[in-house]
Amino acid sequence: AALDTPKSYFDGVIAEYDRRRNTLVELLNAIEGVYTPKPSGAFYCVAQLPVDDADKFAQWLLEDFSLDGKTLMLAPASGFYTRAKHGRSQVRIAYVLKEESLREAVKILRAALAQYKGLQYDRQKPVA
Secondary structure, eight states, rough: OOOGHHHHHHHHHHHHHHHHHHHHHHHHHTTTOOOOOOOSOSEEEEESSSSOOOHHHHHHHHHHHOBTTTTTOOHHHHGGGGSSSTTEEEEEEESSSSSHHHHHHHHHHHHHHHHHHHHHHHHSSSOO
16 A cells, blocks of 8 residues: 555655654753754654653653643653663653644653652752
8 A cells, every 4th residue: 555655645744753853852952951862763752851760750750740630651761772771861752643742741741850850859858
């Protein structure tokens, strides 16, 4: 079926994924402490987050965080590396959702990181 599909269809799909990728990368890089290089051949990006352990952060998101009744499911990137310590502060985010949903996801991530950072800081305070 792909061989019979007009090139214009694929051109539209590629353009849509380019928009989604560019939007996601731009929005993620606008969050303080987050760095996301622009992928050139995938439908996901890997974001460096200002957290010490992306596995714990992802679990916290699912169990303890919500913004207006919504949260995120992130894939910690450590499982995509062959060495145990690589990717420890990184997450993999697919941009298969519509642009509006990606914008909402980044809004939730921004709020979650702000709250999580505060929790980490509180845990480090000495008890008087």
